[in-house]
Amino acid sequence: MARLTPISSSTPKPDVYVPHKLVIEPPSRWTSLELRELWQHRDLLFFLTWRDLSVRYKQTILGPIWAVMNPVASMLIFSLFLGGLVGVASDGVPYPLFSFAALVPWVLFTNTLNRTAVSLVGSAGLITKVYFPRLIIPLSNVLSSLVDFGLSFAVLVILMLAYGYLPTLNILLLPFFVLLCVMIGLGVGLILAAMNVRFRDVGLFMPFFLQAWLYATPVVYSSSLVQGDLLRTIYNLNPMVSVVEGFRWSLLGVGNSPGTTLLLPIALAIVALVCGVFYFKQTERIFTDVV
């Protein structure tokens, strides 16, 4: 063990190992984030992510292709019915590309949110037996969702090239939209994960919740359809609108370039994340007694 190795001769200090003290006390209302501890467990974060990924695609024929199947299949269905039959306007972009550019971040969002929401209850077997910073579990969900996202993003790039769309400098802002997307997914997911500990209704409520959110986000249609100041103001309270629009803007160059309109979604994402983390931290302490 590194901490127990004798101090090298260049150090005049006596060779005394002083272990760090840990005090366990009743939970207080405001808990610290224990970031230092999170950092100490970074290897666990890596292994959990990798376990997530390898377990999900073990004993499947298609393997990691499944990560891409979800957005691709949705894109095909939407293109056939909404793009083809209904003829939904797509801001001059071919409908498959138009919807796929939105589905890729949307799937990242729903994966993060879904996996985070079940993380505490789903890992009950672990949490009641071993101690490690519980935030590691949702964080590993974020990482595994990002890996899936990487795969479908590669498909998106191929689709763009196939339709003759070359990326512009706008793409430099894309990582920011990915971050925003993950923050929202993680924040809301953490709140749901904590609620899920007491009320298992959360799991049953999720499909409706996400379906409603999908239609409140311009994934299958263009946000230009939303007219009227009041409606538009309410619409913009959904931070995922900015994420999806941001993706289309930075990759396909459609829509207005984002500016101060981004302040609201950023603020909302930060609020969601902060609330999520604190609610989660509070619930994790009582978790073993409730579950």
Place this chain on the structure above:
Amino acid sequence: MVDTAILVEGLGKQYRIGAAPAQSRSMKDAALDLVRAPLRRVRSLRRTEDTPNIWALRDVSFEIKAGEVIGLIGRNGAGKSTLLKILSRITPPTTGRVTLSGRVGSLLEVGTGFHPELTGRENIFLNGAMLGMRRYEITRKFDEIVDFSGVEKFIDTPVKRYSSGMYVRLAFAVAAHLEPEILIVDEVLAVGDAAFQKKCLGKMSEVTQNGRTVIFVSHSMAAITSLCRRVIIMEKGGVFLDTDIQTGVRVYLQKLFEGDQAGFLAPGEKRFGNGAVLFTDFWMEDTDGNTLPVARSGEDVVLAFAYQTADGAPLRGKLSAGFSLVDDHDRTLFIVYNDYTNQLFEDVSGRGVLRCRINRFPLIPANYRVTGVLNVDGEEADRPEKGLGMMLVTEGDFYGTGRTGSNAAPFMVMGDWSVSAAENAASTLHNALKETTP
């Protein structure tokens, strides 16, 4: 100066027990409940003050020095598990505080965090990381872990295809090779076959010799005795006694079995014999004369029989005393008379105690009935029909190795083994005999 490794001050843990909701009595009630239930649930989850609470742990304080090996014993529900859960940070305390100096590794349940779909190799890394090991530490220890577990052939097979024995071996190997300053072990030795249990015990004592602090929970007094020098007895959520291992185990066993000695010699019980001298009491002692509630396999034990002559006057003639131990299948396991060893008693006092010492008590743990007989000058004087009392025998360290051996046969015999090549005289003779036999 020895540092404190674990300091527990006024620790308490309260659990809320929700009252069970009333059952629906009819279809109508059930239908109404459908509507009411969510409301009631929300209310019951919110209202926390008037639900009944229990203290699983209350006002627990102790101090453990670095390098100490502590046995934690107590009946089920005494609060051991709750205490371990708090020490391993799985659940927070309600009151009090714990100060830990050093990294804590706990083995509350072997195999926690193993994923069935992953291979043994993958699980070693995952499990190690979960127990707080860094990746390079696991890599460094990898071969040792695999070697200890003895599953090297299947290391790249998903653990769902492992036998339960292999699974447990691998899991213990990972945890045992973690190098925490404080190790908390809960009853892991109850798993695996005898050979692996021995390996585990060996690994545990190796860990303790390296100056690590260990809290060891077990119901096996043999394992506790061979590993620990101090025990904490828990009872009803508190520390009942914090003492040295000998006293602790004795007191614990005494508490565990107290009240089992029914009145075998009570007036009215049927007795055979002429009554010239009678048994008046039976008990067990250790070699220092302290009364023992329970004997332990492998320990020296003294059986004491109090007697009294019918008139209280000194006995005239030869007194011969004998007793036997009977198991719960009514098999008499052995009979001991003082005559056998030529220890003859003649003209003894009117009241006294006969003592018989048995060295390295050789029977397996069980509840034995002691029957006895007193003869005077070859004539039966007293033989209580039911016997003299019960003799409780619990696990001890008969072989001096911490191993308990098999419980399939009633006796334990010390074996002294050796192995030699076939060319020695004895086997040559044996072979020669075989050749001459038609």
